[in-house]
């Protein structure tokens with residue numbers, strides 16, 4: 001009974017995060033039709049302005065209908081009624097599952113559910129006419145707009161170095177007539193920050209016009225404070241827990257949690273406050289679990305940074321690495337400098353602070369050239385103190401995936417850790433090759 | 446003059462420039478390059494407008510994955526493969542890195558790092574809003590300073606303006622070529638040469654124009670299948686033009702970077718007179734570049750409207766309904782992503798479109814030929 005209770009009490013935050021991700025459709029319907037909120041799509045973690053305007057940011061896959069694991073549904077309806085406390089009814093329901101594996105099973109199911117949907121939407125993107133030469137991410141996103149774009153009131157686009165991304169963003173007006181653009185100067189020279197600040201102000205005016213709300217310095221700072229706290233929690237998981245010799249769960253499940261965080265971080269599951277609460281619970285729960293010695297000793301398992309995954313990756317990879325004796329870390333947003341805090345100090349101008357955040361992310365994280373991008377990989381790998389790096393080369397990505405030869409050279413010279421490359425085209429397409437590659441890679445340890 | 450001759454004479458031209466102490470700047474970027482600034486500083490611009498082939502693409506694979514556009518791959522191949530096909534590329538002192546597309550950035554960086562060419566950076570905003578224009582200006586000034594740092598000499602404003610006027614006049618002459626009643630292949634040869642040499646060959650082009658003006662042969666009647674060519678440019682040494690003409694096609698408009706996008710970017714005399722600062726003039730040109738494929742969010746729609754109008758005008762004038770060949774170099778971020786949307790929109794407006802996607806491999810030639818022939822039969 002004690003393990004039973006621990007398994008439900010602990011990690012309820014992850015399950016809640018998962019539930020909120022999957023049950024987005026109903027939540028968004030309620031926001032749109034009952035609360036008359038405007039739905040604004042975002043991709044990549046750029047949701048701050050939308051939240052500050054009182055609109056609802058949506059990473060578009062969340063408008064889809066997902067199959068939600070019955071455990072999650074039951075847990076959610078029970079908690080809606082009685083909070084997160086356990087009831088006899090809930091316990092008797094939960095008893096039907098293999099409680100020791102409940103988190104592993106449910107999370108695994110969640111990740112597979114999301115990925116199945118991704119593949120379905122990728123196919124829709126191809127049917128819509130996107131050439132299969134483009135990256136999985138852009139094709140999948142196009143499919144999301146084909147499928148549910150009509151439900152959106154607007155779309156917010158940020159220009160980045162990836163030309164396919166910018167061109168893809170241009171195509172979105174065929175699905176969502178109202179487009180908001182934030183043009184980020186390609187590099188930080190002279191008064192580029194001032195120009196970006198003005199572009200951000202323009203985007204804010206567009207949001208005000210769409211929502212009918214005023215975006216004040218207070219509303220921006222309030223959002224940044226929430227965002228900063230989330231970022232701190234996210235970093236705690238990446239830097240503290242992922243580096244720990246003792247994990248609060250099975251390392252493959254830990255990777256799944258990181259994957260779920262990576263996905264949901266783009267729109268905070270459309271509710272910043274709720275997301276912050278879940279994140280804060282998550283950190284608390286992980287810490288408690290580690291302190292109580294519940295989980296797994298992973299001290300002899302090398303830590304592998306697998307990146308980039310935001311444009312699509314083979315989700316079996318962390319299972320494969322786990323079976324080969326390693327633990328997998330997903331940290332794209334950190335590499336791309338998208339977990340940097342935004343200053344909310346008293347005399348700061350929040351619009352300018354947001355512009356600083358964007359400029360830093362695009363010039364240092366995403367990088368205005370391959371040198372900057374690969375430096376960011378090296379810095380993060382060093383800071384995370386990982387034992388190896390697996391580079392996920394996404395077919396059709398001309399912006400990030402093609403920096404591998406430069407990155408490999410830098411890793412050899414500066415980090416001296418094993419590295420390998422795996423190729424990704426579509427989920428499930430290449431699992432055997434990934435297994436072989438990772439098998440050979442793990443022999444280096 | 447065939448391509449071998451052209452390249453040989455270009456080689457001699459660059460050797461000569463080099464012998465005169467000029468610095469050479471090579472660049473891949475297709476648009477928005479302030480060539481006038483280079484020329485005002487005494488640099489020679491070297492546009493990389495050479496088509497690829499299997500060997501060149503293969504030679505790039507230790508630097509970039511094969512899923513990179515075949516033009517970008519080939520540019521690396523030109524520098525890395527032996528024996529060298531275009532030895533004059535060794536004369537380049539600098540590489541201009543610009544962000545026309547991300548492959549432009551990556552390849553310029555690779556060329557600079559691995560082939561020992563100093564790098565000059567010139568980034569362009571992704572929109573053309575008022576702040577983007579201000580940013581363009583910043584980059585121009587930045588570039589100017591960098592060049593001045595190299596030459597240790599200030600580039601006087603009047604020199605830049607003189608170059609702007611010189612290039613402006615030259616483009617106006619090149620534009621006249623588009624109106625000549627000659628086969629598309631001949632126009633293309635002139636455009637390619639014009640971009641390669643710039644105003645240095647103005648007299649030669651004027652001569653060509655006057656000789657053709659006296660030519661009364663009606664190309665339209667010998668090549669009844671008139672088409673517009675859009676999308677990616679045809680580079681020097683590409684066989685594509687031959688395939689089109691062999692299939693009975695004639696290109697009446699090159700709506701590409703090597704073509705209309707080059708010669709149409711001119712200023713009226715009033716604009717030149719009204720803007721004293723040459724940097725303002727160059728910025729104005731960027732502002733007016735509504736069809737350039739670098740910028741979002743309207744360039745594609747602008748292009749579609751332009752093409753529709755052109756087709757309708759042509760129909761009114763000649764009674765012919767011309768089709769459009771949309772040339773897509775495989776893995777091109779700018780033209781590949783849009784292709785079905787582009788075709789659909791133009792077809793809705795009654796314009797027939799062939800999306801012709803290809804790389805530079807020999808093996809694809811037969812397939813291209815069949816597709817072009819089928820399209821020609823259709824129109």
Ligand code: SF4
Nearest residue numbers: 135162311397398399
């Ligand atoms: S950076 Fe790569 S993976 Fe991301 S959108 Fe661009 S092409 Fe796709």
Ligand code: SF4
Nearest residue numbers: 514546774777778779
């Ligand atoms: S052909 Fe397309 S992808 Fe290639 S360099 Fe030109 S614009 Fe970029």
